[in-house]
Amino acid sequence: MTSLATPAGEGSAHLAAGTATGPGVRLVGRSAELALLDGFLASAATRGAALMLTGDAGVGKSALLDAAAGRAGERGFRVVRVVGSPFEESVSFSALHQMLQPLTDEMSALPARQARTLRAALGLSDEQPAELLAVAGAVRTLLSRTAAAAGPVALVVDQVTWLDRPSAVVLANLARHIRTSPLALLAASRTGDESYLSGTGLPTHEVRPLDAESAHRLVTERFPAMTPRVRRRLVTEAAGNPLALLELPATLDEAQLTDRGPLPAALPLTDRLQKIYGVRVGALPEPARELLLLAVLDGSGDLGILRRAGGGDAPAALAPAEKAGLVRVDAASGRLVFRHPLTRSAVLELSTSAERRRGHLALAREFPEGSEHRARHLADATIGPDDEVAGLLYEVAHRTLGRGDAVGAITTLLRASELSLDGAAKARMLTEAACLGANITGDLRNVRALLADAALADPTDPDSLAAATAAASQLVNGEGDADTAHKLLVGAIGGRNPQNRFSTDVLHEAVLTLVRVCFYSGRPELWRTFDDAVRDTPSAGSEPLLPVLRGALGDPVHAALPVLDTLDGLVAGLDGETDLRRVIGVAAAATFVDRLPGCRVALRRVVDSGRDGGAVAAAIEASFMLANDAYYSGQWDDIPELTEEGLRWCDRHSYRLTAQPCRYLRGVLAAARGDTRTALTVADRLVSWGAPRRLDTLGLYAAHIRAMCALGSADFEGAYRHLATVVTPGELPPYQPHALWFFLDFAETAARTGRHAEAAAHVAAVDETRIPALSPRLAMLTAAARAAATPDVVAHDLFESAIATPDAQRWPFEWARIRLLYGERLRRARAGRVARVHLDAALTTFQRLGAAPWAARAANELRASGIAVPGTASGADRPALLTPQELQAAELAATGLTNKQIAARLSLSPRTVAAHLSSAFPKLGVSSRAGLRDALTGLPRDGRY
Numbered sequence: 024m025t026s027l028a029t030p031a032g033e034g035s036a037h038l039a040a041g042t043a044t045g046p047g048v049r050l051v052g053r054s055a056e057l058a059l060l061d062g063f064l065a066s067a068a069t070r071g072a073a074l075m076l077t078g079d080a081g082v083g084k085s086a087l088l089d090a091a092a093g094r095a096g097e098r099g100f101r102v103v104r105v106v107g108s109p110f111e112e113s114v115s116f117s118a119l120h121q122m123l124q125p126l127t128d129e130m131s132a133l134p135a136r137q138a139r140t141l142r143a144a145l146g147l148s149d150e151q152p153a154e155l156l157a158v159a160g161a162v163r164t165l166l167s168r169t170a171a172a173a174g175p176v177a178l179v180v181d182q183v184t185w186l187d188r189p190s191a192v193v194l195a196n197l198a199r200h201i202r203t204s205p206l207a208l209l210a211a212s213r214t215g216d217e218s219y220l221s222g223t224g225l226p227t228h229e230v231r232p233l234d235a236e237s238a239h240r241l242v243t244e245r246f247p248a249m250t251p252r253v254r255r256r257l258v259t260e261a262a263g264n265p266l267a268l269l270e271l272p273a274t275l276d277e278a279q280l281t282d283r284g285p286l287p288a289a290l291p292l293t294d295r296l297q298k299i300y301g302v303r304v305g306a307l308p309e310p311a312r313e314l315l316l317l318a319v320l321d322g323s324g325d326l327g328i329l330r331r332a333g334g335g336d337a338p339a340a341l342a343p344a345e346k347a348g349l350v351r352v353d354a355a356s357g358r359l360v361f362r363h364p365l366t367r368s369a370v371l372e373l374s375t376s377a378e379r380r381r382g383h384l385a386l387a388r389e390f391p392e393g394s395e396h397r398a399r400h401l402a403d404a405t406i407g408p409d410d411e412v413a414g415l416l417y418e419v420a421h422r423t424l425g426r427g428d429a430v431g432a433i434t435t436l437l438r439a440s441e442l443s444l445d446g447a448a449k450a451r452m453l454t455e456a457a458c459l460g461a462n463i464t465g466d467l468r469n470v471r472a473l474l475a476d477a478a479l480a481d482p483t484d485p486d487s488l489a490a491a492t493a494a495a496s497q498l499v500n501g502e503g504d505a506d507t508a509h510k511l512l513v514g515a516i517g518g519r520n521p522q523n524r525f526s527t528d529v530l531h532e533a534v535l536t537l538v539r540v541c542f543y544s545g546r547p548e549l550w551r552t553f554d555d556a557v558r559d560t561p562s563a564g565s566e567p568l569l570p571v572l573r574g575a576l577g578d579p580v581h582a583a584l585p586v587l588d589t590l591d592g593l594v595a596g597l598d599g600e601t602d603l604r605r606v607i608g609v610a611a612a613a614t615f616v617d618r619l620p621g622c623r624v625a626l627r628r629v630v631d632s633g634r635d636g637g638a639v640a641a642a643i644e645a646s647f648m649l650a651n652d653a654y655y656s657g658q659w660d661d662i663p664e665l666t667e668e669g670l671r672w673c674d675r676h677s678y679r680l681t682a683q684p685c686r687y688l689r690g691v692l693a694a695a696r697g698d699t700r701t702a703l704t705v706a707d708r709l710v711s712w713g714a715p716r717r718l719d720t721l722g723l724y725a726a727h728i729r730a731m732c733a734l735g736s737a738d739f740e741g742a743y744r745h746l747a748t749v750v751t752p753g754e755l756p757p758y759q760p761h762a763l764w765f766f767l768d769f770a771e772t773a774a775r776t777g778r779h780a781e782a783a784a785h786v787a788a789v790d791e792t793r794i795p796a797l798s799p800r801l802a803m804l805t806a807a808a809r810a811a812a813t814p815d816v817v818a819h820d821l822f823e824s825a826i827a828t829p830d831a832q833r834w835p836f837e838w839a840r841i842r843l844l845y846g847e848r849l850r851r852a853r854a855g856r857v858a859r860v861h862l863d864a865a866l867t868t869f870q871r872l873g874a875a876p877w878a879a880r881a882a883n884e885l886r887a888s889g890i891a892v893p894g895t896a897s898g899a900d901r902p903a904l905l906t907p908q909e910l911q912a913a914e915l916a917a918t919g920l921t922n923k924q925i926a927a928r929l930s931l932s933p934r935t936v937a938a939h940l941s942s943a944f945p946k947l948g949v950s951s952r953a954g955l956r957d958a959l960t961g962l963p964r965d966g967r968y
Contacts, residue, residue, distance in 0.1 A: 052236075064095055064177070072207055074228060075211070076230055077211070079213065081296070082264055084211035087230060091177070092104065095207065099175065104179050104180075105179070107180070117187050118186045119145065126165060159193045170205045175205035175207065183210045184218050251635050262365070314329055317382050319371055320403075416442065417436065430636070433459050433460055439452050447481045454493060457474050458532050462532050488515045491533070495508035499680055500640075500677075500680050505543055532604070541577065543721070545723060553577075576612050577760065578760065579615040580794060590618060598625065606622070610626055617798035629644075646665050650685065654836075666686075669681075679712075683712065695836065696873050705728060706728040722749065726748055727764060730768055742768065743772040753785055753788050755789065766804070770782045786808050803831055804825075807841045822841070842868075847930045886911075906939075910943075915928060916940055917955035
């Protein structure tokens with residue numbers, strides 16, 4: 024794609040996906056304008072039409088003229104272009120020469136007098152030009168005859184304000200008589216500029232700035248490497264002006280474009296933008312420019328501050344700027360408003376560094392001691408190191424972090440480090456910036472450089488908590504080195520250097536990072552060392568979230584119950600929580616005790632922050648938690664999108680460990696939906712990445728995926744083998760939160776494979792805890808586990824209790840599994856009528872979720888109970904061949920399963936399976952299992968002819 028920008032155009036390059044404008048060109052966000060131009064050209068082709076496009080400089084008028092010229096050419100118009108120029112404004116008939124030069128050959132066909140008139144006006148003869156009305160008449164005749172002979176003519180005029188006067192008069196006359204011939208006169212002018220065409224009464228259309236969506240799309244397509252946060256700032260500064268959107272990035276270096284370097288208070292202007300926005304500012308009297316500079320530096324628009332800091336009559340001094348259309352006073356708020364954000368940039372660029380420092384100092388005096396505004400103005404006014412100002416800015420950074428703006432906090436810390444002369448203070452600021460970058464904004468790339476700079480600033484303190492946290496975050500998130508990260512954090516939190524004074528924010532990050540390390544390691548010994556480190560650091564224990572995380576996330580089976588009330592209070596307060604790190608901490612604590620639904624709104628805010636280039640690291644975790652919640656709540660179609668976004672962030676920011684939960688959720692969803700190949704590939708990948716790093720939690724993820732694949736196909740022996748690698752019968756050890764995932768699965772598979780003692784022992788271990796009190800879902804699963812482990816009888820009370828759990832269908836997959844299990848037991852006990860109710864409910868739910876293998880299991884059970892499942896042949900008018908149970912047994916035997924394995928899958932005894940096969944063989948005309956596959960080929964699924 025290319026642009027049709029013309030040298031004099033001011034916004035002619037805003038191209039991207041959208042609507043075609045001409046050969047190979049597309050405009051963004053201009054579908055309405057292009058439709059207007061199409062209608063204009065259609066009208067002009069029959070009876071002539073004129074239109075003036077108006078708008079601010081750079082808004083895209085020239086681009087639309089280019090588009091119109093291209094579309095006119097495609098419609099058969101002969102296109103004539105004219106562009107006004109300030110350098111030719113005083114040259115008579117210079118614009119007319121542009122217009123008629125392509126038509127000189129047609130002049131010879133004009134009446135002799137008119138031909139002489141035009142040649143004289145164009146300087147093609149020695150005659151003196153005739154009066155303007157005669158020239159105008161000759162031009163109208165020439166264009167009319169050209170249109171009659173060769174088709175309609177489109178006259179496209181840009182920058183009409185800069186046309187020379189004689190040419191402008193001629194064009195104005197043409198505009199008044201445009202409807203006499205198939206002519207299109209399309210012109211463009213800045214809003215508010217006067218010209219001879221303005222007084223002709225021709226229709227006008229104001230070209231408005233791009234809307235926010237179109238502006239983002241334009242910048243994204245032209246500058247794909249730009250991060251969302253920088254793009255958002257650029258779109259805000261440009262205020263929809265296409266030229267500004269495309270020019271402003273040229274003033275930024277690569278670090279700024281990718282959000283690895285701080286952006287200036289006002290984005291600098293290119294020479295082209297400076298000419299557009301700086302001319303009017305430069306023409307103002309000095310008092311007005313001084314006040315505008317104060318207004319830019321202050322940013323609030325408060326006239327009271329400007330009056331006090333400027334020391335004069337602010338309204339009077341600003342009057343010239345208001346008359347020039349640069350600013351206005353908002354009637355509702357009484358504040359000063361810049362009519363375009365780029366005027367602020369022009370004001371800054373036209374000021375000197377000394378003027379800016381004086382302005383910041385004047386503004387600083389207007390704010391009290393301890394004020395954030397005062398600290399920032401003093402910092403901007405400071406040249407060279409100043410420890411006092413650096414200290415003020417350090418405090419501002421942590422207040423900024425508390426508002427949830429981690430990127431702003433990092434930028435402020437880096438500025439504070441530049442001002443600090445004290446090596447220890449500088450090192451602390453740099454390491455804290457590295458820590459926050461690694462844990463919140465997702466910038467692992469700068470961690471090593473910042474830590475190296477910190478070590479240079481203060482080589483005596485290599486074990487600072489912030490440095491340890493930043494290094495540990497890089498190790499665990501990037502490389503998955505949990506053991507080294509754990510050692511670093513435990514040593515630092517435990518106060519290896521007792522003289523270190525930790526900020527609360529850094530200590531909070533250190534503890535959260537250590538929790539993450541312990542969780543992914545999945546090893547109890549790391550949790551025990553964590554407890555020792557925190558116990559020895561009293562200030563760590565003052566954080567109310569810490570015991571909640573330790574209990575509800577670290578050991579929910581044994582330690583969650585005492586902290587649930589506190590957790591519920593924290594979840595209830597998330598709507599007003601601005602600290603995104605706390606949102607993630609609370610949601611992590613909520614995960615295993617089923618409080619995630621209460622965190623959804625807050626987690627979406629975190630994801631939105633990541634999309635805007637803010638808390639990316641936190642957004643990765645938030646997307647995983649939302650996907651986790653979607654899995655349990657049955658919103659399975661949302662999981663691919665959530666995990667895809669999280670994985671893109673992980674790839675972009677090198678978060679290799681945090682990508683694994685996203686992959687796990689994709690794997691378990693694939694298993695539940697029957698995509699076994701994908702599921703097992705994910706499981707293998709989790710093990711191959713996690714095992715060498717001793718990340719046992721990834722092994723649990725893999726076991727869950729594999730067990731789910733086996734359960735879906737009723738391979739209970741296979742499911743048991745996978746679960747036995749992560750479950751010890753009869754034990755729910757401390758520090759094993761994932762035990763809550765497996766106790767129902769293990770009880771069911773142990774019972775179905777004849778390991779009744781193991782099933783009973785495991786349920787007894789569950790009974791010794793207070794798992795049912797943690798959440799209704801866990802109470803439902805506990806009742807189902809007891810029912811599954813009960814041999815030989817149908818535990819009606821337990822099953823009914825499970826499926827009657829309040830709001831049980833909030834967890835549709837598990838609820839449907841329990842109804843399937845209950846229906847299977849009832850069908851085996853020959854209570855077919857009651858069984859069908861539960862089996863049908865399970866089938867409907869599985870089908871809605873897209874859980875194909877589970878739906879097939881439920882459908883098979885319904886067939887075995889004598890019900891023809893919708894979508895299969897009823898066979899009502901055909902003689903019976905095989906009974907439903909004979910068909911199921913024969914199909915499984917054809918795959919090579921033994922009678923014992925078939926019995927486990929069908930909840931029958933091996934003796935009953937043998938009887939079914941003995942009856943099926945003669946009906947199918949075979950004498951052994953070897954002939955079953957061929958005999959069953961083409962047989963209807965209900966076993967009838």
